Amino acid sequence: MSLLPVEEAQARLLALATPLPPTALSLAQAVGGYLAAPLAARRDQPWTDLSAMDGYAVRWADMPGPWRLVGEMAAGAVPSGDALAAGTAMRIFTGAPMPVGADTVILQEDVTADGATIRLTGEGPGAPGRHVRPRASDFGASDTLLSAGMRLGPAQIALAALAGHAMLPVRPGPRVAILSTGDELVPPGAPCPPGKLPASNGAMLRAMIEGVGGAVIDKRLIPDDLPAVTAAMREAARADIIVTSGGASVGDHDLIRPALEGAGGTIDFWRIAMRPGKPLIVGRLDQAIVLGLPGNPVSALVTGALFLLPLIRHFAGAAAPLPRPRTGRLGAAMPAVGNRTDFVRATLKDGIATPIGFQDSAAMRAAAQANALIIRPIGAPAAQAGEETQVLDWPSLGLVG
Incomplete structure (x- = not known):
C-alpha cells in the first residue's frame, strides 16, 4: 500500500466530518468558540460624534477665539438640541458627546481660562474636526463585523458587546473518547514495575483536546486484547471522535484495525507519508470519526497536532481548521x-x-x-x-x- 501525502490525508479526514449544529451562548460562554454565522452590528459606534480628548468643544469657524465658556459635557451626557452659539465654547471630556454645532476640540493645555473666557495660547487643533471621533467611525448599524468561522477571542467578544449582542451563535466543540491500548500501560503515578510504562498519551491528548475546545467524554486504558478493544470501540461510538493511541501498526499486538472492523466500523485510509507518525489510521464507526494515532508519544503529539486538532476545529466550525506554516x-x-x-x-x-x-x-x-x-x-x-x-x-x- 502506498503512503498517503499529508495534505491529502488531512483533506480526506476533514471531508468525513460535518460541523456540529450551532447553539446560542452568552458572551462569557462563547470565548474560544467559532462564530456560526456572520455577525452584524445593531448600533452605530460611536453613537454620535464624541470628543477624543479632554479640552473645549468649539466651532472651527470661530478660530482663533477667544470664546465664552457656556457649560461642560461629560461622558454619558446627552447634548441638548440647542446649537453652540458663535463665539462660545463648552468644556468637554474624553468620550463625551459633542455639542450640536461644535466640530472641533481644542486640547485643554492649549488654552488659558480667564473667568468665563478661554483664549488660545498653544498650537491649537490645526484643522477642523481634530480630536473628534465621528459617529459610526468604528462601525455603523448593520455593518458585518465578524465572519462565520472566526474564533472568538477577547477582542471579538468586546466587539460583539459594543455591537449590541449579548448572545452569539457558536458551534460546540466535539465530544471525544480517548482509548489508549497496551498491556504495558499503567495510570500516571501508579506503581511502575519493570515491563510497565506510565500512560502518558492519554494525559497529553486530553490536554490537547481541551486546549482547543473539545470535550473529553471517555478516557480509558485497554489491554492488548482484541475483544476488549472491540468492546471499548463500540462503547465509545457515542462520541463524535474516537482517538486511539497505540496498536495502529502491523504487529501482532496492533489491534486497532481489526477491532474497528469487528465493531462494525470501516477504514477510510491508513499509513501517511510522514515522519514521525506513518501508521495513522482514519475510519468511521457509526457517526464517530475514528483516528488511530501511533503509540510512541512524540508520534502521537505530532499526528495529534496535524490531524486531531484540525478535526476538532472543523467540527466546531472553524473557517480555517488547518495550521498555517x-x-x-x-x-x-x-x-x-x-x-x-x-x-x-x-x-x-x-x-x-x-x-x-x-x-x-x-x-x-x-x-x-x-x-x-x-x-x-x-x-x-x-x-x-x-x-x-x-x-x-x-x-x-x-x-x-
Missing part, C-alpha cells in the same frame, strides 16, 4: 529528505528554527523542549544553516507554548 530560517544544517515529509521538532526564536538534538519518536524530554516543527518536504535536498524553511509553531498548531 510561517517562513523561518534554519539554525543548523539538515540532511536530504526521503519519501516521507519530515516534521522535525525544533526551538524557534527570532525566526530561527533550530532542530532539537534527539529526534527519536519516544523521546518526550527533547520534544517538551521544542516549540515548533520544521517542515521538510518529500525529496527536499540537504539544507544549510540560514536557508529559508517552513515552520509550524506551537500556537499555530493549537499547542501551549
